[in-house]
Amino acid sequence: MKILNLEKENFDELVSSGVVLVDFYADWCGPCKMLGPILEAFSSSRNDVRIIKVNVDQHEAIAQKFGIMSIPTLMLFKGGSMVSSKQGFHTIEMLNEWIDNEE
Numbered sequence: 001m002k003i004l005n006l007e008k009e010n011f012d013e014l015v016s017s018g019v020v021l022v023d024f025y026a027d028w029c030g031p032c033k034m035l036g037p038i039l040e041a042f043s044s045s046r047n048d049v050r051i052i053k054v055n056v057d058q059h060e061a062i063a064q065k066f067g068i069m070s071i072p073t074l075m076l077f078k079g080g081s082m083v084s085s086k087q088g089f090h091t092i093e094m095l096n097e098w099i100d101n102e103e
Helices: 030-045 060-065 092-101
Strands: 003-005 019-025 049-055 073-078 081-087
Parallel strands (some): 019 049
């Protein structure tokens, strides 16, 4: 599934249905840059999870709303509700295990 970059304040609409993995990141963040290719590969392997990337420098209000204090922070939404979050770098295997165990 394609990774979407949040470009306008439609966050609530984007996470309102299905399984959505939100990546809070910044362009200057080293671990965020390392996670980027992992998320690309992950998105190619899972058609049941939509990925939304939120640049915390461009969308400060959303980052504040969710209390983002460190990046990368990943949040898992199901049916519009945040069900879990994780911080730091993760492998594809770790992402699959996390999402599959949150069912």
